[in-house]
Amino acid sequence: MTENPLHLPLPDPAVVDALGRDLRAADFSGSGIEELLGGAADAALTAGTWWPALRATAAAPPELASRATLVRLFLLGSAESAADVAAALPSTPIPVLVEQGVLGYDDEARTAVRALLDIRPHPATATDDDAAPDLLVVSDQDPLLAPGAVAHDHVLGIGGASMSLAQAVIRTPVRRALDLGTGCGIQALHMDAHCGQIVATDTNPRALALAAATARLNAMTWDLREGSLFEPVAGERFDLIVSNPPFVVGSGAQDYIYRDSGFTGDALSERLISEIPEHLEPGGVAVLLANWVVYDEERWAERITGWLTATGLDAWAVQRELADPISYISLWVADAGESAQDAAARAARWLDWFESEGIAGIGMGVVTLRRPLDDRAAEVIVEEITAAGQEVTGAEAQAFWARRDYLRTRTDEQLLATRLTTAPVFLETQSLPGAEGWQEVSAAVTRPGGPGAVLPVDEVMTALLAGCRGQVPLGVLLSLLADVHGVDRDALAQAAMPAVREAFARGILYEAR
Incomplete structure (x- = not known):
């Protein structure tokens, strides 16, 4: 066995290999765990609620007993019978897994063990093989599952x-x-x-x-x-x-x-x-x-x-x-699993420091x-x-x-000669009641799923986006709009191009192919 002078976990590659074989033999995978728990309990566990999974594993049929043991051991943080764990991980003796930092004894008689590590399946990265097996990730146990x-x-x-x-x-x-x-x-x-x-x-x-x-x-x-x-x-x-x-x-x-x-x-x-x-x-x-650090929220x-x-x-x-500082500190103090008294003392010192530095918030x-x-x-x-x-x-x-590379290499004249198409977007308007009924005060188009893909629009831009269907060049559409509104075409184009470029940069407009 590989020497472990720093007492780091899993120093022996052979033990890692054996552990992987046993986990996969028990189908300790995303689909295997969902099969064991059922859809509702599996979804609850993914969302951070563990007790339905504990209940489901207790009712597991004999043929899924090893998988249930592994779920409780590595994902739910429960103490398990050493005999059950040995049956679920037959390739490596319990004392070796303890020495390798994977497990710890839960009682003096050494009849029960707890996991010291979190080992869980994770969906495979995008691949041409839709049947690619789940990956396995090793980390320390979540503080919610371990005392202190x-x-x-x-x-x-x-x-x-x-x-x-x-x-x-x-x-x-x-x-x-x-x-x-x-x-x-x-x-x-x-x-x-x-x-x-x-x-x-x-x-x-x-x-x-x-x-x-x-x-x-x-x-x-x-x-x-x-x-x-x-x-x-x-x-x-x-x-x-x-x-x-x-x-x-x-x-x-x-x-x-x-x-x-x-x-x-x-x-x-x-x-x-x-x-x-x-x-x-x-x-x-x-x-x-x-x-x-943010010292002035406006800047x-x-x-x-x-x-x-x-x-x-x-x-x-x-x-x-x-x-804000209190919310930020609260987030990170809770994350460490400290006692209420220790957490309160640490948070107070932390907030003192924020105040002494004049910090208004954290981006x-x-x-x-x-x-x-x-x-x-x-x-x-x-x-x-x-x-x-x-x-x-x-x-x-x-x-x-x-999109920004494209815009950098295109002059306004080139864009005016280009056929553009409007992406699937929503037009949202806001109106206020007035003496003559509802009066529109603002409008914007939004491309769903696009970060920041929101563009304020006026009547002309709304019409222009509706007309961009990839059939005629942008300049032709602007000429038609200029005629409808009785304005100079060149002046309209000059006024519209910044909004057109912003719409393109946000993926709201794109070149028709």
């Missing part, structure tokens, strides 16, 4: 932030990619399908150990390196950089590695963004989650705009939420950066998009940049 505060080197599993980032990554195949701050390896897991080589880094040795287990369970190979920020990859460049770093804004204390960087305030996010340019290949893309964008402008890269930053969002292929001036777009259903996705980000 999490350890200093706790490794988070699959969460809302990590899935938001995975959703925002552009999935164009690339030669070489970097997962900076890999944690349990969830980003690298998604990148493996479209990246030739993956380097994954972390400052936490425990995270790298669990990422190694995640990779091996899924027959993947990643270059895992320990170190802070870009230190482990000094002098190297990548086609894709993805990062979910410990961006939490605080006084600089590092209570928990997964959230606290040791940098004061938002310095970690600032430094990460500032160092990305020297590690991106021409045309390369970086996607990361970040938090930034929230100034700070991150300054960071992004200094990179010389194309940048699109979307603030998904602006949290939270996703940043996409791209190195231009030429020497042109970079584009920096910073905006707030908070609506549900308008999250940044990789496909939308890729289309966002493609």
Whole structure:
């Protein structure tokens, strides 16, 4: 067995392999768990409600007993009979799994065990094979399932932030990619399908150990390196950089590695963004989650705009939420599983620091950066998009940049000679009652699912969008509208082109083919 001087989990590849065989033999997969629990209990478990799943596993038929044991053990955090666990994981003796940090004894007689790790199935990344088996992800147990505060080197599993980032990554195949701050390896897991080589880094040795287990369970190979920020990859460049770093804004204390960087305030996010340019290949893309300090809510964008402008890269930053200090602190204090008394004391100290710094709020969002292929001036777009259903996705980000590239190479005259089509959109109007009935005061078109794809429109623009069906050039439509409204065609075109360009940039208009 592989020596484990640091007492890190799963140091022995043979044990990881055996564990994977047993989990798959029991059909410990998304479909297998749904079959065991039933649709309602499975959906409730996905949403964070665990008791229906516990009830369902208790009623499992004998042929599904091993799968039920594994669900309770790894997903529900319950103590299980050592005999039942041995039957469910027959390839590796219980004492070995304890020594490898997978299980812990729950009683002095060693007749019951609990999982020390969370091992769960995760849907395979998009593939041509619809029958591709689920992936397996290894992390530490959720604090809701384990008593007491999490350890200093706790490794988070699959969460809302990590899935938001995975959703925002552009999935164009690339030669070489970097997962900076890999944690349990969830980003690298998604990148493996479209990246030739993956380097994954972390400052936490425990995270790298669990990422190694995640990779091996899924027959993947990643270059895992320990170190802070870009230190482990000094002098190297990548086609894709993805990062979910410990961006939490605080006084600089590092209570928990997964959230606290040791940098004061938002310095970690600032430094990460500032160092990305020297590690991106021409045309390369970086996607990361970040938090930034806001001193004046009316001018929230100034700070991150300054960071992004200094990179010389194309940048699109979307603030998904602006949290007040109390809400922000409450979120992260609850996340650690501390006692009410310890949490209250930590929160009070944290809020004292926020107040001493004059911080009004914390911006939270996703940043996409791209190195231009030429020497042109970079584009920096910073905006707030908070609506549900308008999250940044990789496909939308890729289309966002493609549309801006198109507009950059087209003059107004060329656009006027182009046949344009309006995407499926909703026209929404707001009216107020007046002396002569309802009077429209504003109108906008919205492209569903498009982040920020909302365009205020007037009567002329509403008519123009309705007329863009890919049949005649834009200039012809404007001439017709000019005749209807009795205005000069050139003047109308000059007034309309900024709105046309914005509509194109937001995917509301596109070139007919």
